[in-house]
Amino acid sequence: GTDMGTARALRRNLEAGADSFPQDVVELMGYFQPAGDGQRIRAVPGEGEQVPIWILGSSLYGAQLAAMLGLPYAFASHFAPAELDHALEIYRSRFQPSKQLDKPYVMLGLNVFAAPSDAEARLLFTSLQQAFVNLRTGRPGRLPPPVEGYERDLDPMAKTMLGRALSCAVVGAPETVGQGIEAFVQRTGADELMVTAQIFDHAARVRSFEILADVHKSLSEAA
Structure with a gap:
């Protein structure tokens, strides 16, 4: 049934680990769009609200993902500044414009x-x-x-x-x-x-x- 299908989908994401994170972010972004036919997991509230998505990171991985998806990027430089400069360079140089953002936007701790x-x-x-x-x-x-x-x-x-x-x-x-x-x-x-x-x-x-x-x-x- 629908409840069991929802539970399986959520459990799959929890058990998938870091390798599935990009896919999980894209899936999350979809929940804030208007629901499609047969969509079993729905955000209430949030559905259709175009909630802004940020990537928060303290390593180069998050910078690459934020650039690839065209999302604003927040870096935890207030406690993990080691990769700050490199992460900013990667994010800004690889940024791909998206519906949410047309140019890089950075928040720093x-x-x-x-x-x-x-x-x-x-x-x-x-x-x-x-x-x-x-x-x-x-x-x-x-x-x-x-x-x-x-x-x-x-x-x-x-x-x-x-x-x-x-x-x-x-x-x-x-x-x-x-x-x-x-x-x-x-x-x-x-x-x-x-x-x-x-x-x-x-x-x-x-x-x-x-x-x-x-x-x-x-x-x-x-x-």
Whole structure:
């Protein structure tokens, strides 16, 4: 019956693995088109709504797929920046226009830790630094509170790992943040930024985003 057929189709996709991902994306895109005769799996809501599809990736695979399908591409540079430049080159050079998009469109993840002073922002940033060290050493857990002098006391291997994993980060006072964001956008040509700030204290996190909003307004007015 219809229910059993739907279950088999979904189970097939779950068990197929990465090799079937391009086919699965195309199939997913079809669910947001008007349903055809005899279509057993239907998106409710979503059917016929032309929901925009993005490819989110942290490797070259996603860049190639987004280019091939003519989809916007979001890259997780806020925690996996190693392949960022190469992925952007592949995506932009191989992009094929589609019904959804006529030219490449890139969103990049960026850590932004803003505070009234550079020193306070760097202190807030130590929470994310600790979280990454804990994760990479097999001790994942909740976001730790900030620690004075954390990076100074780290061993060289941990410092190198953090420098690579969190290289896409802007940390500092408003002026520092503004300069950092401008430099990042100029270097990468990002069309859009996905900003994250894993700050331990909620009030400090809210303040960081408020500072960022003010900086963005100033940059927009100056443009």
